[in-house]
Amino acid sequence: xxAADRIIAIAIIAMSLYFMTHAATLPIGWSGxxxxxxxxxxxxxxxxxxxxxxxxxxxRSFMKEPTHGRFFHDRAVRPVVAVTLALFCAIALMPLVGxxxxxxxxxxxxxxxxxxxGWVLTSILTIATPVFLFFFFEVTLxxxxxxxxxxxxxxxxxxxxx
Amino acid sequence: xxxxxxxxxxxxxxxxxxxxxxxxxxVTAGLFIGAMPGLxxxxxxxxxxxxxxxxxxxxxxxxxxxxxYGAMYxxxxxxxxxxxxxxxxxxxxxxxxxxxxxxxxxxxxLIAAAVxxxxxxxxxxxxxxxxAVPLADLALAFGPAEEFALVLLAFTTFVGxxxxxxxxxxxxxxxxxxxxxxxxxxxSGQPRLIFFDQPGFYxxxxxxxxxxxxxxxxxxLFTIETSHKRQQVTPARLSLRELVxxxxxxARLWKTMSVGSFLGxxxxxxxxxxxxxxSLMAYGIAKSTSKHPETFGKGNIEGxxxxxxxxxxxxxxxxxxxxxxxxxxxxxxxxxxxGMVMWGLVPGPMLFIEQPDFVWGLISSLYTANFAAVVINxxxxxxxxxxxxxxxxxxCTLVLVLCIVxxxxxxxxxxxxxxILGFGVVGYLLRKADYPLAPLVLALVLGxxxxxxxxxxxxAEQGNMFAFVxxxxxxxxxxxxxxxxxxxxxxxxxxxLANRKLAPDGLPPSGGAA
Numbered sequence: 001x002x003a004a005d006r007i008i009a010i011a012i013i014a015m016s017l018y019f020m021t022h023a024a025t026l027p028i029g030w031s032g033x034x035x036x037x038x039x040x041x042x043x044x045x046x047x048x049x050x051x052x053x054x055x056x057x058x059x060r061s062f063m064k065e066p067t068h069g070r071f072f073h074d075r076a077v078r079p080v081v082a083v084t085l086a087l088f089c090a091i092a093l094m095p096l097v098g099x100x101x102x103x104x105x106x107x108x109x110x111x112x113x114x115x116x117x118g119w120v121l122t123s124i125l126t127i128a129t130p131v132f133l134f135f136f137f138e139v140t141l142x143x144x145x146x147x148x149x150x151x152x153x154x155x156x157x158x159x160x161x162x
Numbered sequence: 163x164x165x166x167x168x169x170x171x172x173x174x175x176x177x178x179x180x181x182x183x184x185x186x187x188x189v190t191a192g193l194f195i196g197a198m199p200g201l202x203x204x205x206x207x208x209x210x211x212x213x214x215x216x217x218x219x220x221x222x223x224x225x226x227x228x229x230x231y232g233a234m235y236x237x238x239x240x241x242x243x244x245x246x247x248x249x250x251x252x253x254x255x256x257x258x259x260x261x262x263x264x265x266x267x268x269x270x271x272l273i274a275a276a277v278x279x280x281x282x283x284x285x286x287x288x289x290x291x292x293x294a295v296p297l298a299d300l301a302l303a304f305g306p307a308e309e310f311a312l313v314l315l316a317f318t319t320f321v322g323x324x325x326x327x328x329x330x331x332x333x334x335x336x337x338x339x340x341x342x343x344x345x346x347x348x349x350s351g352q353p354r355l356i357f358f359d360q361p362g363f364y365x366x367x368x369x370x371x372x373x374x375x376x377x378x379x380x381x382x383l384f385t386i387e388t389s390h391k392r393q394q395v396t397p398a399r400l401s402l403r404e405l406v407x408x409x410x411x412x413a414r415l416w417k418t419m420s421v422g423s424f425l426g427x428x429x430x431x432x433x434x435x436x437x438x439x440x441s442l443m444a445y446g447i448a449k450s451t452s453k454h455p456e457t458f459g460k461g462n463i464e465g466x467x468x469x470x471x472x473x474x475x476x477x478x479x480x481x482x483x484x485x486x487x488x489x490x491x492x493x494x495x496x497x498x499x500x501g502m503v504m505w506g507l508v509p510g511p512m513l514f515i516e517q518p519d520f521v522w523g524l525i526s527s528l529y530t531a532n533f534a535a536v537v538i539n540x541x542x543x544x545x546x547x548x549x550x551x552x553x554x555x556x557x558c559t560l561v562l563v564l565c566i567v568x569x570x571x572x573x574x575x576x577x578x579x580x581x582i583l584g585f586g587v588v589g590y591l592l593r594k595a596d597y598p599l600a601p602l603v604l605a606l607v608l609g610x611x612x613x614x615x616x617x618x619x620x621x622a623e624q625g626n627m628f629a630f631v632x633x634x635x636x637x638x639x640x641x642x643x644x645x646x647x648x649x650x651x652x653x654x655x656x657x658x659l660a661n662r663k664l665a666p667d668g669l670p671p672s673g674g675a676a
Contacts, residue, residue, distance in 0.1 A: 008595050012333060019340055022355045026347070030625065037620065039347040042613045043340045043355055050336040053329045060329075071594065076387045083386055084587055087379070087562060091579050099567065107559050115555030125556065133567055141215055143571045 002061055004071035009058040016051035020044055082114065098150040100130050165295060172522025176530055181224055184217065185527055188225040189534045190542075192232020197546050198557060199240045200385035202249025203233035203477065204494045208373040209561060211501050212568035219505035220520045224527040226501060227481070230494055231283065231531045234437070234477045235539050238275035238470055239546050242268055243396050251437035251473045254445040258458060258465030265461050269400040269543070273408035274466045276539045278419055281412075282471030283532035285423035286430075286478035291525060294514075297486040301511035306615035306622070307630050309488075311639035313612040315646070316489050317601065319434035322646030326598040334592075334602040341367050342609025349617055362577030369500035369607045371569060371581045376599050377493075378565035379586025382558045384593060395550050400543050415467045418448045422471030429472075430479025433604060436492040437476035444472035478528060485521065486511060489608070493600045496607045504572070 020043075027038025028045070090106035104126050111122040137143045139161045147154055175181060195206035206229045214222035237252030242259035255275060262271035304312070317335050324331055344355045345366030356363045412419075422444040429440035448468035449458045458465045480491030481498075488510035490496035502509050507517060514521050569582040593599055623629035631637045 004595060008591065008597075012337075019355065022357070026352055026354060037617060039350045039352045039354060042616075043343040046336040046340050050333050050340070053332045053336070056329045057327075057333075080383050080387050080590070083383065083558075083562075084583075087566075087583055087586075091566065091576070091583055094566075094579070095576055099570075103563050103566065107563065110559045110562075111555060115553065115559070117553070117555065121556070125559070129560070129563055133563075136213070136216075137567065137571060141571070143215075143574065145567065145570065146576070 002064070005061050006058055009054045009061070012054040013051050013058070016047040016054065019047040020051070023047065079114070083110070086110065086114070094148070095146050096148045098148040099145040100134075100147075101150060103133075104130055165291060168295075168518065168522050169291060169526055171518070172524075172526030173529075175220060175519055175523030176224060176527035180217075181221055181523070181527065182530065184221050184225045185228045185530050185534055186538070188228025189232040189235075189531055190538055192229035192234075193236040193239070193535065193539055193542065193546070194232075194549060195229065196233030196236020196248050196252075197239040197550060198236075199244060199246045199248055200381060200388075200554075201233075201557075201561070202237060202251060203230045204249075204373075204492075204497065205377045205381050205561075206230075206233050207494050207497045208370075208377040209564050209568060211370060211373070211497060211504075212571045214501065214505075215572070219502070219507060220523045222505060223498065223502065223520065223524050224531075226498055227524060227527060228531040228534075230477055230498075231474075231528070232535050232538075234283075234474045235276060235279045235535045236546075237473070238279070238466070239272065239539075239543075240550060242271045242275065242466075243547060243550055245396075251441060251476075252469075253438060254441040254469035254473075255466055257445060257469075258460070258462050261459065261461035262463070262466065263396040267461065268396050269404045270408050270411070270463065271466050272400070272543055273405060273540060274412060274463050275470045276536050277408065277412045278415075278422070278467040278470035279474040279539075280532060280536040281419045282423045282426055282474035283478060283528075283535070285420065285471075286427040286475035287525075287528045287532060289424075289427050290478050290482055290528070293482060294486055294521075294525065297482065298511040298514040301487050304487075304511070304635070305633070306618040307633050307636040308639065309615035310612060310619060311630060311636035311643065312487060312489055313608050313615070315639045315643040316433045316608065317605065318643040318646035319432050320598070320601045320604075322434070322649035323432060324434040324598060324601070325439070327596060328650045330595075330597045331601055334597055334599070335605045338372075338602040338605025339609040339612065341372070342606045343613060348610065348614050349621075360577065362575055362581075365573070367581065367606070368573065368578065369497070369603070370504070370572060371578050372585050372606050373497050373500070373603055374565050374569045375582040375585025376589035376603065378561060378568075379582060380589030380593065380599075382561055382565075383586060383590040385554065386558060395547060397547060400540075405540070411463050412467065415464055418464050418468050419471045421447055421451075422468045423475040426472035426475030427479040430476025431483055431491050433480075433483075433489065433491055434601075435476075436480055436600075437473040440476040440479075441469035441473040444468040481528075484509065485513065485524070488611070490604060493603050496604045500607045 023040040023044035026040030028040040029038060086106055086109055090102045093102035107126045107129060108122065111117045111125060133145065137145060192203065192206060195201050196203065207226050210226065210229060214225060217225065233249065234251065237248040238255045238259065240246060240248035241252040241255040242263050245256055245260040247253045247256055259271045259275065262268065320331050320335065321328055344363050346364065347354050353364060425444050426440040429435045429443065430437060445465060445468050448464050449455050452458065452464060480495045482491065484490040484495040484499050488499065490499045499509050507513065507520065565582060566579055570579050589599060619629050630640060
C-alpha cells in the first residue's frame with residue numbers, strides 16, 4: 001500500500017512538472033498588456049501546488065509506519081487487467097474494422113469467454129446491441145460511427161434509412 | 163403567489179405527453195441503475211448524457227433529473243436485497259435494511275425506503291421551490307469577483323468538510339482545474355497544454371470524456387475487482403397487507419422523516435457533502451434521539467426511513483445551487499451543469515429570466531418524478547428482484563459498450579475514446595489509492611468559470627488583487643473559504659492535543675494528518 005502511494009505521488013509530481021513545462025511556454029507572470037495574469041499562469045501555478053502536495057504525500061509516507069495492506073491482490077486484479085486490455089484492443093480496432101465489428105468482438109469475448117455465458121444469451125446481446133446502436137445513433141441522431149473497411153457494406157443500409 | 167404562477171407554467175411544460183413519458187422512462191431507468199450495485203446516479207447520468215441529443219434541452223434535463231431521482235430511490239433496493247449499497251448514498255440504508263430482509267421483512271423495508279424517499283423528495287422539492295427565486299435574485303448581483311469567490315468556496319468545502327485526505331483532495335482539485343485549461347486560452351486565444359502536439363487537445367478536454375472515463379469505465383473496473391463473488395438475492399414478497407402495515411408504520415415516523423428531509427436538503431447544497439454524509443447524519447440523529455437506540459442496526463424500520471429521506475432530500479438540495487448560482491452541489495449535478503453548457507445554455511441566475519420554461523419545467527418535473535418514482539418503485543419490486551440476479555458480466559459489457567459509443571458520439575473523434583480509456587484506468591487507480599474523484603470532476607466543470615472570473619476581475623480592476631476582498635459579498639465568501647481551508651489544520655491540532663492528554667506516555671497519535 002505504501003509503495004503504491006509513493007509511486008502514485010511520484011507519478012503526480014512528474015505529471016505536474018510536464019504540465020509546468022507546457023504552461024511555461026506562455027506568459028506565467030503578470031501580463032502588462034491585459035493587467036492580469038498571463039495565459040500560462042493558471043495551469044502553471046496550479047500544477048506547482050499539485051507537485052508540492054504530492055511531495056507532501058511522499059514525505060509523509062516515509063514518516064508513517066508501514067502498513068500491511070496490499071494495493072493489488074493477484075486474483076482480484078487479473079480480470080481488471082484482462083478487461084482493460086480487451087477494451088484497448090476494441091478501441092484500437094474501431095477505426096480499422098469499424099465500430100460494429102470491434103464492439104461485437106469485444107462483447108463476444110466478454111460474454112462468452114470472460115463471462116462464461118451460454119451461446120443463447122451471448123448471441124441475443126451481441127445481435128441486439130449493434131442493431132440498437134445503429135438505429136439510435138445513425139438513423140435517429142445522424143451520428144455516424146466509424147466503419148473502417150466495413151463501410152461498403154453499410155451503403156445499402158444508408159440508402160434505405162436516410 | 164408569483165411562484166405558483168411560474169410553477170403552473172412549468173407544469174404545462176413538464177406534463178406535456180412527451181415530457182411525461184420522459185419522466186416515466188427516466189425514473190424507471192434511474193431505478194434500475196440505482197438498484198445495480200456499483201452504479202449510482204452519477205454513473206447513470208454520465209452514461210446517458212451523450213444520448214440526450216435526441217431531445218430538446220428542456221426535455222433532456224427532465225430526463226437526467228428523473229434518472230437522478232430514480233437512482234436515489236433505487237439505491238435502497240440493493241441495500242436491502244443484497245446487503246450491498248446500490249450506490250454510496252445508500253450505505254446507511256444497509257444498516258437496518260439488511261437485517262430487516264434477513265428477518266423476512268424485505269418487502270416492508272422496501273416500502274419503508276420508498277415512502278421515506280417520497281417524503282424526503284416532496285419536502286425538499288417544496289423547499290427548493292421556495293428558495294430558488296430569492297437565491298437567484300441574490301445571485302443576479304454577482305460580478306466576476308463574486309463568481310470567483312464562490313467557486314473557490316465550493317472547492318474549499320471539499321478541503322474542510324470532504325473528510326478525505328487534505329493533500330489528496332487539493333491534488334484532485336488542481337488536476338481538474340489544470341485539465342480544464344487545456345485547449346485555447348479564453349482571453350488571449352493562445353493554445354495551451356497541447357500534449358504531444360495532438361490536435362484533439364485544441365478543443366479542450368470535455369467534462370463528458372472525464373465523467374464517462376471515471377464514472378463509466380473506472381467504475382466498471384472497480385466493480386470487477388471488488389465483486390468477484392456472486393451475491394445472494396433475498397426474495398421479497400409484497401402483499402397488500404404489508405403495504406398497509408408499512409404505511410401505518412411510516413406514519414408514526416413523521417418526526418424522523420422531517421428531520422431527515424431538512425437535514426438532507428441543507429447538507430445536500432454543499433458541494434463536498436451531499437447525499438452520503440447527509441444520510442449517515444440522519445441515521446445518527448434518528449438513533450441518538452430514539453427511545454430504543456439499541457434496536458438500531460438490528461432491523462429497525464426507523465433506521466431505513468431516516469437515511470432514505472435524507473439522501474433523496476440531498477439530491478434535490480444539490481440541484482439548488484446548480485440552478486441558481488451555477489455551482490453544482492454534487493458530482494451528478496456537476497454533470498447536469500456540464501450538460502446544460504453542452505446544450506448551449508448558460509447556467510446561473512440569468513437562466514431564471516431568460517429561460518423560465520426550462521427552469522420551471524425542470525422544477526415542476528421534480529414533483530412529477532418524485533410521484534412517479536414511488537409508484538413505479540413499489541409496483542416493480544418483483545422485477546427488481548429478478549433484475550438483481552442479472553450477472554455482473556452482462557451489465558458491465560453493456561455499460562462499457564455504451565461508454566465507448568457515447569464517448570465517441572458528441573464530437574466524433576477517436577481521440578476522446580482513447581482519453582476515456584485513459585481516464586478510466588487512472589481514475590480506477592486513484593480511487594484505489596483513496597484519491598477523491600468528486601472534486602476532480604467538479605473542478606473540470608468549474609475550471610473555465612473560475613479562471614475567467616479571476617482574470618476578468620483583475621483586468622477590470624487594473625490588476626488590483628484586493629478587488630476580491632474589497633467587495634463585501636466576495637470578501638464574505640473568501641472569508642468562509644479561508645475558514646474551511648484551515649478547518650482540517652485546526653482539527654488536526656485539536657486531535658493531537660486531545661491525544662497528548664489521553665496518552666501521556668507519548669504514544670503516536672493515530673490517524674496521521676487529518
